[in-house]
Amino acid sequence: MAKILIPTPLRQYAEKNNSVDVAAGTVGEALASLTTQFPDLRKNLFNDEGKLRSFVNVYVNDEDIRYLQKDATPVADGDTISIVPSIAGGRC
């Protein structure tokens, strides 16, 4: 099983769990399993086209999946999947 860490503001959509264990071979399968189990998470993580929202980054352990194989990035038993937003801004 891999463990998906749920960011604080999204726990309300995951029955207040701070992490969820999933059986999956890839990141895509893991997130599909998560959002099947907790459908209200889907709109928080994915856009209408089913792609991760623009500000959502996913890490397997310490690695950003954009630099691995994206959704097809393999996950193994004991891996930790983190959901981390991109944040920036400026006064102008």
Add this chain to the structure above:
Amino acid sequence: MIRVQPEPWATMVAHAQSTYPNECCGVMLGSIDDDNKTVEIAMNLENAYTGPQNEHYEVRPEDLLMADREARKLGMDVIGIFHSHPDCDAYFSKTDLENSCPWYSFIVLSIKKGTFDHANSWLPNEERTHAAQEPLEY
């Protein structure tokens, strides 16, 4: 309502003043009880924006990942992000809104001529088209 305890507030103001005239950024950890948030720790982060930092900031996702791990270790929550507006008011700009995340509180500190002037907290909506002001105590 978001309440920042004295120690993290001092950390945030000192970071914003010491990085002036550039924008600073950081993450706030603490606890959430319904709609009441209490900031207990402020972690200063490096502004990762590669252009002019006097008008932009960027948080490295890796730094936020590290902050989330620290929060979990301490039994706390990531509550939000803070950044500064050098020589500008603490509004939530179009750039702030478009590059925000609807999951967190965003505290903006106005620093004028190097000194803290005022602050506001903002809550972006899901579409990141509007941010509501959140009552802030410090």
